[in-house]
Amino acid sequence: MRRFAALIDSLIYTRSRNAKLAAISTYLRETPDPDRGWALAALTDSLDFPAVKSSTIRNLAGTRIDPELFRLSRHHVGDTAETVALIWPEAPDREQSDPTVDEVVQALSSTTRATAPDIVASLLDSMDSNSRYALLKLAVGGMRVGVSARLAKTAFAQAFAVPLDDVEELWHALDPPYVALFRWAEEGGKRPDLSTTPFFRPFMLSHPFEGDSLDLGAYAVEWKWDGIRVQAVHLGGETRLYSRGGDDISAAFPDVVEAFDRAGVIDGELLVRGTDQGGEAASFNALQKRLGRKTVSKKMRQEFPAFVRVYDLLIDGEDDLRLLPWHERRQRLEAFVPTLNRDHFDLSAVIDVDDFAALETMRAGARDAAIEGVMLKRRESPYLAGRVTGHWYKWKRDPLNADCVMMYAQRGNGRRASFYSDYTFGCWTEDGELLPVGKAYSGFTDEELKWLDRFVRQNTLNRFGPVREVAKSLVLEVAFDSIHDSKRHKSGLAMRFPRIHRIRKDKPAEEADRIATLRGMIS
């Protein structure tokens, strides 16, 4: 556990992505099976010990520490697991052992609600404070060490110099502690057999379109939908729904999962139907109400029914179609989708346009709530994992723009810790009050960042910890993809992907945009 605990701590304190990658790959190379596999699962929150709850740990603390001292300490530390790890009394005569991660995982998974307190207590007794912390985070989940599944996979690929795409694919097919995955990566052994497992296949991704024109004889055009990219898999009798990052989101969308009953793997956009849209696809804002839920109520399912607008077919029955050109896959897709439940699956249409100028007009005119732009797909391209140049392009609608006034600035993280690089900006109400409408921390050059940092330091009105309130004098032209109603902000608005487009040193703050103007941009 000590090495695992040291890894956790180094991830907690490291902000640089490269340093995190290095720490994880070193650990994976130097740690034996099955410990490293358990560690990998823990980092990506793929372990679950239902018998151990946060309350188990809190109650356990009460058996060793005065409840009032615990309460005061918890209040100071701010995290139950960490408080218990720090406060747990160490018997001075007791030799501390260093159990393996595997021993810990076995012990935790063999517990019941009734035996959990004793088992966790004896593990805590055997460890030093850092290991206790790692143990408790492992037991109740929620490591929060800033490691996404993607980062963990990248570290794995780096550790053993294997292609990330392969890791991506195999990873989802195997269960912790991934012994077969390590064996394959380390010894160049046989690829594990995956034919009947409903795992995630890496998505084919697109580049932004930056050219002036494109031969529409070679490229097909589809709408780009403003939902979330999903992959629905039905293989070996099981169905799964995966998000862009390969996370299993089946639990949040049981309606879609239950409806997908034909063997195959489809790629499409998850959307919800909106009453305002007459049962058609609603905006991203509506979809957000269903995202990130562990379970979903009947009411939710009725109010925001989810469906997949399908645009590609990776596997049809037993046939892997990924090496076929797009137009052949499209034919198979057009035969496949009509056999699915119509409430939850429909076909993303190919736009019939053969003149680039006409396409430009269509793209600019599209104001459907769920359309984000258009996709350009080369007709001869196979389905390739990752972002490969020359095959798929996304051509988003022009962003919206607003002139806003900088109100607050906050220090950045990592490399940017010495800069005020996160800006909150606002627009005017009819009464001449400035209300925040968004926050941005990108879009500017290094030179501009230096200038903004200096502006913040020279125009500070108040300090609140890492935040500074600045004189309301600087206009920032903010670009954003769309704007929505939001109860979270006093202005009642929330922007999607806001970034600083230009610093308008020339414009007086009074001439920045009004809230009412922004309200008019809601789609």
Place this chain on the structure above:
Amino acid sequence: MAKAKHWIEPHPQGVYVRPADIWIDPSGAKQHAVVTHGHADHARGGHGEVWATPETLAIMGLRYGTDAGTPVAYGEGFERGGVRFSLHSAGHVLGSAQVLMEYQGERVVVTGDFKRRPDPTCAPFEPVPCDIFITEATFGLPVFRHPPIAGEIAKIFARLETEPDSSILIGAYALGKAQRVIAELRRAGWDKPIYLHGAQVRMCELYEELGVSLGELRLVMDTPKEEMRGQIIICPPSALIDKWSRRLPSPVTAMASGWMRVRGRARQRGVEIPLVISDHADWDELTGTIRELAPKETWITHGSEDGLLRWCELHQIRARALAMIGREDGDDG
């Protein structure tokens, strides 16, 4: 026997000793003051007459431009208004003292700030038996246990080994912490020059003058950027995230403080190497010292008094919190 309650008055501004008309560590200017040590929350400028150790007077001289005062060495004392005052080493920073007061057969000790761990830059804590023990409680919660310092110093060397091209920037309070960290680095075998932020220089020089050797120290300002790769730099905690740090090559930030025991606190400050090094007693030292001295009563000046009060209650020790102001849980942790 006199009752301390009648001759010692705790005020938000400090402890007042009525028969002697003397304040201990008052937070505002007073006519007569005993100062336990040079930290700003204990040593304020502008007093009429000051009693303190010679080292504390020298530190106050550096801070406030005047070192006028009556020096009192450890173990020595003076009498005023029938109260006998004497100073005893507190082990906190160079010159730090506890104040023992004896009046009509009653003994009262004010610790100022103290610690029990060995520190190469100052004299060790001297346990002084007393009836009333007036103590700090900066780390008066059982989550605060400072690990052995050698392991913390080793974290710096480990980082330099894996990232030899970086520069390690350690945030350390200018009085006490900075010198202790330097001395511990020396003790662990680091004999290269150690680089200082400008704000650390004068106090280090004063420590040297007072007989604490710190090895070769250089100023960051005078050193070309590239030369500081693989080097250790000491700066005030506030400079860690300041523009100042941009002049260093690939800086990795460390911070030496007892507060670094709590992960969230280290993260909040963007610290990459938290060094749990404190000049204050941790929970075990606080409770152990109260047990060892077994005073009739324990009074708590500042810190997490609720935690220590609760412990006293559980152990049936008479205790009260004095709620002193202006003693912040700042960077001298």
